[in-house]
Amino acid sequence: MTGLFSLFRRLEGPQTVGRGPRFWSLFAFVLAVALAYPLFSDGYTVGNTVYFLVWVFIALSLCVIWGYGGSLSFGQTAFFGIAGYGYGVLTLNFGSGYGFTLLALVIAVAIAALFAVLLGYFMFFGRIAGVFLGIVTLAVTLMLERFMAQTAGPEWHIGTARLNGFNGMSAMPPLTIPWPGEPIVLFADVGLYYFVLGLLVFVYLALRILMNSSFGNVIVAIRENPERAEMLGYDIRRYQLITFVVGAALAGLSGVLYTAWGQYITPSSMGMTAAALPLIWVAVGGRSDLTSTVVGTLVVLAAFQALTIYGSQYALVFMGVLLVLTVLIAPNGLVLGAMNWIGRLAARFTQRAG
Amino acid sequence: MDIATHVFSALYQFGDAFAFLVLSACGLAVIFGMMGVINLAHGEFIMCGAYVTAAAVHAGLPLPLGILAGTVVSALVGVLVELAVIRHLYDRPLDTIVATWGLSLIATQGTLIMVGSTMAGVGTPFGSFQVGDYSYSIYRLVLFCAALGVLAALYALFNWTRFGVLARATIQVPHMAAALGVDTRLIYSLTFACGAGLAGLAGGLYAPTMTLVPTMGATFIMEAFVTVVIGGADVFLGTAPAGGVLAVVKSVMTSWQGQLFGQIGLLVAVIIVVRVLPKGISGFVLRERT
Numbered sequence: 001m002t003g004l005f006s007l008f009r010r011l012e013g014p015q016t017v018g019r020g021p022r023f024w025s026l027f028a029f030v031l032a033v034a035l036a037y038p039l040f041s042d043g044y045t046v047g048n049t050v051y052f053l054v055w056v057f058i059a060l061s062l063c064v065i066w067g068y069g070g071s072l073s074f075g076q077t078a079f080f081g082i083a084g085y086g087y088g089v090l091t092l093n094f095g096s097g098y099g100f101t102l103l104a105l106v107i108a109v110a111i112a113a114l115f116a117v118l119l120g121y122f123m124f125f126g127r128i129a130g131v132f133l134g135i136v137t138l139a140v141t142l143m144l145e146r147f148m149a150q151t152a153g154p155e156w157h158i159g160t161a162r163l164n165g166f167n168g169m170s171a172m173p174p175l176t177i178p179w180p181g182e183p184i185v186l187f188a189d190v191g192l193y194y195f196v197l198g199l200l201v202f203v204y205l206a207l208r209i210l211m212n213s214s215f216g217n218v219i220v221a222i223r224e225n226p227e228r229a230e231m232l233g234y235d236i237r238r239y240q241l242i243t244f245v246v247g248a249a250l251a252g253l254s255g256v257l258y259t260a261w262g263q264y265i266t267p268s269s270m271g272m273t274a275a276a277l278p279l280i281w282v283a284v285g286g287r288s289d290l291t292s293t294v295v296g297t298l299v300v301l302a303a304f305q306a307l308t309i310y311g312s313q314y315a316l317v318f319m320g321v322l323l324v325l326t327v328l329i330a331p332n333g334l335v336l337g338a339m340n341w342i343g344r345l346a347a348r349f350t351q352r353a354g
Numbered sequence: 355m356d357i358a359t360h361v362f363s364a365l366y367q368f369g370d371a372f373a374f375l376v377l378s379a380c381g382l383a384v385i386f387g388m389m390g391v392i393n394l395a396h397g398e399f400i401m402c403g404a405y406v407t408a409a410a411v412h413a414g415l416p417l418p419l420g421i422l423a424g425t426v427v428s429a430l431v432g433v434l435v436e437l438a439v440i441r442h443l444y445d446r447p448l449d450t451i452v453a454t455w456g457l458s459l460i461a462t463q464g465t466l467i468m469v470g471s472t473m474a475g476v477g478t479p480f481g482s483f484q485v486g487d488y489s490y491s492i493y494r495l496v497l498f499c500a501a502l503g504v505l506a507a508l509y510a511l512f513n514w515t516r517f518g519v520l521a522r523a524t525i526q527v528p529h530m531a532a533a534l535g536v537d538t539r540l541i542y543s544l545t546f547a548c549g550a551g552l553a554g555l556a557g558g559l560y561a562p563t564m565t566l567v568p569t570m571g572a573t574f575i576m577e578a579f580v581t582v583v584i585g586g587a588d589v590f591l592g593t594a595p596a597g598g599v600l601a602v603v604k605s606v607m608t609s610w611q612g613q614l615f616g617q618i619g620l621l622v623a624v625i626i627v628v629r630v631l632p633k634g635i636s637g638f639v640l641r642e643r644t
Contacts (some may be wrong), residue, residue, distance in 0.1 A: 004624050047447070072448050072451065072452075119625075122625045122626075122628065122629045123625075123628065124575065126628045126629035126630070128628050129450070130447065130448060131390065131391070131392050131447060131451060132583055132628065134448075134451055135392055135579045135582075135583055136583065136624065136625065138579065139576050139579050139580060139583075139621055139624065140621065140625075142572065142575075143617060143618065143621045144476035145574065145615060146614060146617065146620070150614055221529055266415075271572075272458075272569075272572055273459065273462075276455055276456075276458075279452060279455065280456075283452060285582070313463065313466070313467050313599045314463075314467070315462055316459055316462075316463040317459070317460050317463045317467070319456075319459060320456040320457065320458075320459035320463070321456070321460060322456075323452065323453070323455070323456030323459070324439060324453050324456040324457060324460070326452040327443070327452050327456070328439065328442055329452065330442070331446065331449055
């Protein structure tokens with residue numbers, strides 16, 4: 001019981017912004033709004049919102065690896081793609097009966113994590129860091145895209161699932177929860193919304209606990225000064241590898257949810273542009289904090305979609321400009337900067353009142 | 355078919371792969387060696403060179419002058435980018451990579467908006483010649499010679515000119531060079547322009563051999579990354595031997611299983627090499643020497 005209690009105490013700490021009753025009541029309010037939201041909206045808009053939430057997982061994965069761990073990985077979309085294709089291949093072969101889609105979700109995420117173990121072993125135990133880490137992960141991602149793009153022929157299939165080359169795989173079953181009587185099929189509307197929202201809240205809180213635990217403190221120490229962390233007796237390669245695998249699993253989760261949401265996955269979801277987008281969300285939000293990443297991702301995605309409607313061609317240019325300006329002017333991220341500013345303002349206000 | 359034609363065919367494929375790797379990588383390597391920064395907009399500088407070359411040829415210039423125009427325009431764009439963005443990020447190498455990625459997005463999408471999804475290409479000059487049963491493009495031999503020429507020119511630039519001496523001093527100990535009166539900012543600007551110009555040259559040289567699309571930079575960039583990662587920070591001790599080794603891997607794998615497996619071979623080679631030689635070939639050579 002005390003163990004569980006101390007786990008909850010880790011929800012706030014030095015590695016995450018936001019603490020105290022004020023923050024958590026705001027959190028509860030936002031959660032309540034999110035829960036009530038489908039009551040005031042139609043199925044299509046809710047399904048569209050799920051699309052936003054799906055991307056938050058890959059943003060969180062980059063936040064953990066890059067923001068907390070300090071290793072810049074450009075290859076998160078590789079894990080996204082691997083897990084997405086994994087889900088497609090599994091469900092197209094074995095169908096969706098008996099809750100198999102949920103098992104497929106777990107297996108697909110595990111495949112992505114396993115791939116990350118393999119790749120991460122070569123990188124971290126070869127002591128690749130900084131610039132080269134980004135380049136190797138990006139090269140792997142581009143290679144996977146090219147490989148999947150040329151699998152158009154009928155000879156490229158796994159079981160009964162055709163890979164379909166550049167057109168991608170489609171028509172895989174959506175996530176299904178087995179239920180006595182009739183299984184609940186989570187199509188891209190209210191059902192899937194609550195499923196993904198629940199998953200997101202769980203992942204967010206779990207990551208807060210993880211980052212404020214001793215593990216989180218060590219990976220932040222490695223980010224700040226790898227040599228010093230090593231002198232203090234931590235095997236930094238192992239910590240970096242674990243961080244990388246956790247991030248890969250989150251990116252994989254994003255990929256599975258995306259595939260189940262749209263019943264569709266293509267090689268271009270691993271391409272150069274796709275790989276750049278999570279980077280923009282996380283950099284603009286504030287990479288070294290979970291809350292900023294979530295908020296930043298949702299805001300930038302909403303802005304991107306609005307721009308795409310009004311001037312589709314210019315949206316990507318705008319994203320590029322946004323990224324360059326963020327790096328030049330607010331390297332810690334716009335949302336994080338704003339949150340810190342509000343925090344200081346609130347502190348000053350309470351000081352004056354008290 | 356006798357052995358001689360087989361040997362010639364293998365050599366030709368090796369030379370082709372070598373030229374592609376070295377030409378696409380040397381601009382990246384020059385910037386990386388100087389500033390420790392990977393320019394993710396490298397592919398877009400190549401694209402810029404190719405587009406300007408094609409535009410110049412359409413305007414009536416002969417191809418060599420077109421390539422020269424592509425090189426110069428890329429170098430000028432490089433100067434602008436350095437002044438506007440890169441200059442402010444020298445103490446933050448990871449942020450520089452992120453910023454250049456943003457530039458790459460802007461350049462790709464901006465070209466798509468302004469020029470359209472494709473541009474009329476330039477015909478491959480010189481025709482072909484016959485050895486045994488196969489015919490070979492003469493232009494590919496020209497590219498191989500160009501790669502050797504670029505390496506030689508870089509060697510001369512860095513070893514025999516005043517700029518080369520100052521640049522090498524800046525690479526070794528930037529603060530010391532600055533204390534001795536070297537304008538290191540100017541050296542950085544010139545080096546970045548040099549790297550961008552080399553990218554433009556690669557684009558110009560390959561413009562007659564491929565279709566011109568805004569995303570054509572991506573064709574080069576993986577090979578360039580791989581060569582620089584394996585080569586390490588030095589152009590002569592790193593990029594050239596890495597280009598040689600990787601060209602063998604790529605040409606063997608390509609003739610055995612096809613284009614894609616050539617690239618997969620490159621990737622596997624890079625992952626194994628970084629595990630064994632984390633500082634690349636040049637790091638290994640330099641450590642042996644000291």
